[in-house]
Amino acid sequence: MVQDRKAAERETRKQLILQGALTVFKEKGLEGATIDEIARAAGFGKASLYYYFSSKEEIFNALLLQGWQILWRDLEEVALASGNPRQLFIAMLKRIAELVNADRPLYEFLFFAPRSFRAEEIQNGEWKAYQTRLYNVLLELIEQGVKEKQFPQMEPKIVLQALGGLFHGLVFWGADRTSITEDEIAEMLDKILQRN
Amino acid sequence: MVQDRKAAERETRKQLILQGALTVFKEKGLEGATIDEIARAAGFGKASLYYYFSSKEEIFNALLLQGWQILWRDLEEVALASGNPRQLFIAMLKRIAELVNADRPLYEFLFFAPRSFRAEEIQNGEWKAYQTRLYNVLLELIEQGVKEKQFPQMEPKIVLQALGGLFHGLVFWGADRTSITEDEIAEMLDKILQRN
């Protein structure tokens, strides 16, 4: 069908635009990401963007949703694998680290951008459901792990909060960001989450 | 002297403006913090602000510098107290937590805002020296602590990075931010930084 090819092309162009948005975001930061620049980065005129997206917010929203969908699809596999809570938890963090390393700009956007946006449309976007799902899965793993004495005896929410911050720091902080390998993460987790 | 009183009043008004800036920042976020709103929050007309500060950047810069100065003055005391590296390190984190709890908006600004600003003037501001000093003191404490086997045998920079993220998470993340007490922090650190 011609229809199909048309739709596919439209989708491809939308992806190009999202890609451009990501590029600009990476180079200029969230505030510096203007529609004009995104258009140029994607190889379109400014007005053309509005043929594919109805607003700047919609672009960011689409980026967030798509990113979280991919992230979740990937992590779900890990979550459903077999192993005890501790193993699964570490496996998930490792997988997140792998993904982040494979496409840093995307995940910086996914993890940082939501804090910066104040718009309702974005704060209550569809992507949020995936974030919540991930949070709950990790929380349950910790709850189980604590119950089975595989983690220190602590309030799971606090542990997750702390590990979230820790992981965030591990993966995104520091001057030379390439210096932290998966092995280091695993080793670090092993030391910090030691049985007691 | 009349001169003196004048200078003091000028200083007081500058403080009012900084206070207003903080209020608006807290309510509207960094991007939403306009000169108009800051002026209104501080009880001045917009143009009056420029009688005290020459630009918006200068206002943020002054806020950062003053905040870090106060923070550092406070922490220096703790750093110079007696105790082994581990004790000193924990004491410093506890003190930071106390300070943050005492004036959350200020420290959110101090710790979050620098990431958002791209302006040279702010990125290379005087405040940065204090941040560096704090970083180095904490790093040395960890290096000493590792040497003396009071911390797990790990790369101090990584430990600090991780703890930075962790602490960040502990203090700033989560829905109900008041729920984390100093005691919990201490307990958490004790468990995580256990000797091995």
Add this chain to the structure above:
DNA sequence: TTTATTTTCGAACGCTTAGTCGAAAACCTA
């Protein structure tokens, strides 16, 4: 009270940027 100085601020300026419009170009169909 008069004059000089400091302080305040509404209004205007200039620039940036999200979003629109209308027409041209590219493409498809017959």
Add this chain to the structure above:
DNA sequence: TAGGTTTTCGACTAAGCGTTCGAAAATAAA
């Protein structure tokens, strides 16, 4: 090739915001 449809984009509009201007109000000095 002719007519219709899809896609592109330069130019324009409108709004927001940092900054400046000029004059008025408040305060101090004489």
